[in-house]
Amino acid sequence: MTITKRDSSDSKHAGHNRPVSKPAIDVHDGVVLLDSGVNFIGEQVSYPKGKAKIKSMLATMAPGQKTGWHKHGVPTYGYILEGQITVDYGEAGKTTYFAGEGVLEAMDYWHEGVNDGDVPARVVVVFMGAEGAENVIYHPDGPDQPDA
Structure with a gap:
């Protein structure tokens, strides 16, 4: 029996025993839902300083239900699974988001x-x-x- 020692130079990533390569079918190459750093009103998304805290949730709005006037202190992403939501941005206009669309919410607006x-x-x-x-x-x- 011959034992061959593997040379670490054939590993592309430290700590791996085999070369790193992209799989034939890469799950990271799925359907793009949103690819932007700017929201509907033109704000550049910026992250708050500090220790990251990510919260995800499933929100349901009944027909006719409103969110109330608000803004976000953090970048907020939404994906419409079902139905539609029209968002009023005051002087910046209104837009309707439909099922299958991704949304970067306005932050300081x-x-x-x-x-x-x-x-x-x-x-x-x-x-x-x-x-x-x-x-x-x-x-x-x-x-x-809406005015502040």
Whole structure:
């Protein structure tokens, strides 16, 4: 029996016993849902300082339900699973997001969403925050006050 010692030079990544290579089918090459660092109103996404804290949730809005006027203290990504949501950005305009669309939410800009469809809207929401950062900041003058 012959034993051959493997030369570490044929490993492309330290700590691996075999060369690193891209698989024939790479799960990271899936369907792109969103590829941007700028949201609908033109804000460049920026991350809060501090220790990262990511929160994801499934939100459901009944037909006619509103979010109330709010903004985000952290980058927020949403993916519409079902239904539709129209977001009012005040002077920046309105846009409707439909099932199958990804959304980068406005951060430092008041906005309000409404499910103006006839079925519940289901949205996967991901807050990409930090410990101590506020994910959602509601308007101090109440839910129907867009000017601040």
